[in-house]
Amino acid sequence: xxxxxxxxxxxxxxxxxxxxxxxxxxxxxxxxxxxxxxxxxxxxxxxxxxxxxxxxxxxxxxxxxxxxxxxxxxxxxxxxxxxxxxxxxxxxxxxxxxxxxxxxxxxxxxxxxxxxxxxxxxxxxxxxxxxxxxxxxxxxxxxxxxxxxxxxxxxxxxxxxxxxxxxxxxxxxxxxxxxxxxxxxxxxxxxxxxxxxxxxxxxxxxxxxxxxxxxxxxxxxxxxxxxxxxxxxxxxxxxxxxxxxxxxxxxxxxxxxxxxxxxxx
Amino acid sequence: xxxxxxxxxxxxxxxxxxxxxxxxxxxxxxxxxxxxxxxxxxxxxxxxxxxxxxxxxxxxxxxxxxxxxxxxxxxxxxxxxxxxxxxxxxxxxxxxxxxxxxxxxxxxxxxxxxxxxxxxxxxxxxxxxxxxxxxxxxxxxxxxxxxxxxxxxxxxxxxxxxxxxxxxxxxxxxxxxxxxxxxxxxxxxxxxxxxxxxxxxxxxxxxxxxxxxxxxxxxxxxxxxxxxxxxxxxxxxxxxxxxxxxxxxxxxxxxxxxxxxxxxxxxxxxxxxxxxxxxxxxxxxxxxxxxxxxxxxxxxxxxxxxxxxxxxxxxxxxxxxxxxxx
Numbered sequence: 056x057x058x059x060x061x062x063x064x065x066x067x068x069x070x071x072x073x074x075x076x077x078x079x080x081x082x083x084x085x086x087x088x089x090x091x092x093x094x095x096x097x098x099x100x101x102x103x104x105x106x107x108x109x110x111x112x113x114x115x116x117x118x119x120x121x122x123x124x125x126x127x128x129x130x131x132x133x134x135x136x137x138x139x140x141x142x143x144x145x146x147x148x149x150x151x152x153x154x155x156x157x158x159x160x161x162x163x164x165x166x167x168x169x170x171x172x173x174x175x176x177x178x179x180x181x182x183x184x185x186x187x188x189x190x191x192x193x194x195x196x197x198x199x200x201x202x203x204x205x206x207x208x209x210x211x212x213x214x215x216x217x218x219x220x221x222x223x224x225x226x227x228x229x230x231x232x233x234x235x236x237x238x239x240x241x242x243x244x245x246x247x248x249x250x251x252x253x254x255x256x257x258x259x260x261x262x263x264x265x266x267x268x269x270x271x272x273x274x275x276x277x278x279x280x281x282x283x284x285x286x287x288x289x290x291x292x293x294x295x296x297x298x299x300x301x302x303x304x305x306x307x308x309x310x311x312x313x314x315x316x317x318x319x320x
Numbered sequence: 321x322x323x324x325x326x327x328x329x330x331x332x333x334x335x336x337x338x339x340x341x342x343x344x345x346x347x348x349x350x351x352x353x354x355x356x357x358x359x360x361x362x363x364x365x366x367x368x369x370x371x372x373x374x375x376x377x378x379x380x381x382x383x384x385x386x387x388x389x390x391x392x393x394x395x396x397x398x399x400x401x402x403x404x405x406x407x408x409x410x411x412x413x414x415x416x417x418x419x420x421x422x423x424x425x426x427x428x429x430x431x432x433x434x435x436x437x438x439x440x441x442x443x444x445x446x447x448x449x450x451x452x453x454x455x456x457x458x459x460x461x462x463x464x465x466x467x468x469x470x471x472x473x474x475x476x477x478x479x480x481x482x483x484x485x486x487x488x489x490x491x492x493x494x495x496x497x498x499x500x501x502x503x504x505x506x507x508x509x510x511x512x513x514x515x516x517x518x519x520x521x522x523x524x525x526x527x528x529x530x531x532x533x534x535x536x537x538x539x540x541x542x543x544x545x546x547x548x549x550x551x552x553x554x555x556x557x558x559x560x561x562x563x564x565x566x567x568x569x570x571x572x573x574x575x576x577x578x579x580x581x582x583x584x585x586x587x588x589x590x591x592x593x594x595x596x597x598x599x600x601x602x603x604x605x606x607x608x609x610x611x612x613x614x615x616x617x618x619x620x621x622x623x624x625x626x627x628x629x630x631x632x633x634x635x636x637x638x639x640x641x642x643x644x645x646x
Contacts, residue, residue, distance in 0.1 A: 061333045065326065068482035071489040078542025085514070085531070085539060086606070086618055110368065122385060149368025153381050156388040171377045171411050 113137065113150040114179040116163060117186045120236070121154035125290030126301045132236075133183060135305025140312060151175050159189045160216035167223045176224060181312055182233045186220065187213055191238065191258055192294070201247075206254060214261055221269045233272040234308055237262065239281035241294045275311065277304055324467065324475035325482075332445065332483055341441050342490045346498065348437070352429060353499045360420065372416045380407050395584070398521050402610040405523040406516060413513070415530070421507025422500035423533050427540060429495050431607065434544045435600040436580055438487070439551040443572050445483045446555040448565040449476050450640070455563045459645055469641045473560075477633075480556060484548045488541060508534040516608025517617075523608065536606070543602040546622070550596065550629040551576075557632040560640050576600075583612040593620070596628040 115121045115133045123131020130138075137150050153172060155162065163186050166172055176182065190213040191206070224233055237259040242251045255278065263274035280303045281288055281296075288300035296304065332338065364370045367378060383404045387397060410417045418424055430438075450473070453459040462472060496505070514536065515527040531539075551572070558568040579597020592598055593613045602625075604611065605618035 058330075061326070061330050064333055064338065064486060065329050065482060067489060068486040071485035072482065072545075074538070075485060075488060075542050075545035078538040078540075079546055080542070081535065082539045082542050082606075082618075085535075147368065151367070151374060151378065153377070155381060155384045169408075169412075171373050175374060175377065 110147040110149050111140070111144070112178050112180050113140075113148065114175055114182050114231075115150065115152045115154055116166075116182065116184040117154045118158040118189055119154070119156040119295060120185040120188060120304075121152065121183065122156050123301065124156055125292065125295030126298050128298060130301065132296075132301045132304035132308060135302050136183065136309045136312065139305065139309035154185075157189055158186070160186050160213045160220065164216050164219050164223070167220060167227075173227050176227045176231070179228055179231045182224060182228070182231050183236065183308065184220075184233065185236045185238075186217065187258065187262060188238055190216075191255070201250075203254075210258065210261065214265055217262060217265050218268070221265060221272055225269050225272075229270075231271070232312075233266075233269075234275050234311060235262065235266050235272055236275045236304065236308065237277050239277045239285075239296075241281070241285065241289055243282060243285040273311065275308055277307070280304065280307065321471065321475065324471060325478050328449075328475050328479035329482065332479055337444055338483065338486060338490075341444060341487055342494065344441070345491055345494050349429065349495045349498045353425065353502050356425060356428075356499075357502050372419065373411065376407055376411050376417075380404060380411070383407070399610050401521050402518055402523050402608070406608050409516075409523070409525055409528070410513060415511055415513055417512065419507055419510050420503045421510070422496050422503055422505050423507045423510070423537060425499035425503055426492065426495045427533065427537055429499075430491070430537075430540050430544050431603045433491075434540075434547055434603050435583075436576055438491070438544055438548050439576050439600070440573075441487050442484055442548045442552045443555050443569060445487070446480050446552045447559055447568040447572065449480060449556060450559040450636075451563055451565045451568055454645075455565065463645055470637055473637060473640045477553075477556060477636075480552050481549060484545065484552055488545055488548065492541065508532070512536045514539075514606050514608070518608070518610050520614065539606060540603045543606070547600050547602055547625065550625045550632075551600075553629045553632040553636075554596070557636040560636040590614075594624055596625055599624045 113133075113136070119125075121131060121133055123129055123134060126134075128134070131152075133150065133152055133154075137148065140148055153166070153175070155166070158166070163184075167176075190209055193209070221233070221235075224231075238255050240248070240252045240255040242248060245251070259274070259276065259278060266272040266274040281300065286293075288296055288303065290297040290300075363375055367374055369375070383400050386392070387400055387404070392400075407417070418428075450459075453462060463469065465472075510533045511530045512533055513528050514531050515529050517524040517527060554575075555568060555572050558571055559565070562568055575597050579595070579600060582592060582595070583598050583601070590613060593616050598612050599616070599621040601609075601611075602618065602621055605621070611617075611621075
């Protein structure tokens with residue numbers, strides 16, 4: 056019995072050795088001497104499986120606001136929208152948050168070129184987005200080197216990008232309702248609040264004008280939400296909203312979503 | 321010679337170590353299978369979908385967000401950046417890097433065990449091959465036979481290689497059977513991408529090609545076998561040099577663990593790339609993960625390991641044939 060066990064193990068080991076040696080040989084052949092590589096085929100939108108589903112699908116795009124930076128629970132307004140909707144309907148809801156911190160409009164234009172992002176947009180019932188905050192404030196530079204010319208220059212580029220973004224979304228998915236969430240003025244309680252508020256108001260107005268060119272793109276204002284007691288709603292960086300701030304945005308957007316859905320029916 | 325090897329195999333099997341190793345593998349595989357299963361479930365719950373594209377896209381976005389936060393170490397940033405580009409490549413070419421199934425699990429298990437777990441199991445066999453004979457005194461009986469010393473040592477060495485093959489075979493079979501019960505037994509022909517090369521923070525995809533998963537697995541197992549034999553040879557050498565099995569184990573363990581730690585912090589100490597323990601993760605070159613030190617390649621690491629193994633082999637034979645035994 057003992058002897059046969061040893062024999063079996065030995066024979067198995069010898070066979071395995073041969074197998075592993077073959078693997079090693081294959082490694083050398085594949086990694087060092089592989090011939091001309093036939094390029095791997097890129098996928099295209101039409102080819103990827105596109106099963107339309109029962110669930111209600113939310114896609115969020117944009118920058119740190121959509122990401123939820125500043126909310127200690129990490130939800131962001133998107134999370135609160137989701138919570139609200141889940142409380143209202145029994146339909147399964149799922150969400151993809153594609154927002155990237157620090158993203159500017161040019162980055163979003165690029166992101167929308169990606170096949171997978173487009174595929175998800177295609178399936179979306181509702182698209183939430185914030186963009187432009189980083190274009191306008193440029194990580195605080197706008198404030199330290201304040202110049203109207205500079206802002207106006209940034210705005211021209213931004214508006215063009217915004218138009219491209221809306222156009223792309225409408226081409227990929229003509230039905231989904233897009234909520235474009237506007238900017239607030241985080242510097243509302245600082246000295247030159249009047250100037251900064253005017254700039255943000257104008258910025259929001261121009262963005263809303265672009266949104267109005269397309270069907271079912273709704274510009275949601277947040278300016279008023281942060282006008283009074285702005286510091287109560289801002290995170291410690293004095294720029295992003297805190298939990299309460301996000302909750303307010305979330306409530307506003309959520310209320311719009313149910314309304315438009317009922318209208319559609 | 322065959323009889324000598326057979327004799328050594330009898331000794332190894334008598335010690336029942338191979339079965340203990342198989343049992344350890346079974347327990348670990350079961351643990352990892354459960355962990356992986358939980359992970360998949362959690363991901364599905366969080367994203368509300370089991371579409372791998374959505375999941376991968378979310379991972380990419382998460383990584384992009386992490387890259388944009390401050391206070392990220394350079395090494396980590398580089399690692400994330402490379403992985404990000406790779407994930408994007410997988411996504412752009414509609415290839416799922418982690419389709420569920422037993423072969424995928426086996427692949428991940430091997431990739432994660434090649435630098436510590438497998439060498440550890442090899443040590444369990446190799447550490448006392450010679451030293452136990454020395455400490456137990458049986459070496460005298462062995463050497464009084466009319467057989468040349470180098471033949472005795474070679475038979476031990478061959479028995480060690482056979483045991484290593486057996487360990488890998490157990491890993492393959494056990495992980496396939498156990499994980500398959502949860503993830504299904506299919507997926508041998510899934511395509512995977514290999515041939516990524518890394519230049520600094522950029523991922524070069526000009527040599528990328530598709531491999532069916534079975535071939536990819538065989539390649540990784542071949543590499544794991546190679547690594548195990550090198551570690552085995554070094555342990556074998558120590559076992560010849562020292563009478564105490566515990567000392568052999570201690571030294572090898574220290575080396576292996578230091579390798580795991582060094583890999584995560586040596587990027588600025590370039591000559592560390594000639595140490596064998598930072599070169600153990602050969603499978604990373606196949607999958608395209610950033611190496612611990614810039615400029616390391618599969619060929620380089622294999623050569624370094626081969627040199628270490630060769631030295632270990634020569635030293636063991638030189639010492640064993642010349643030494644006085646009393």
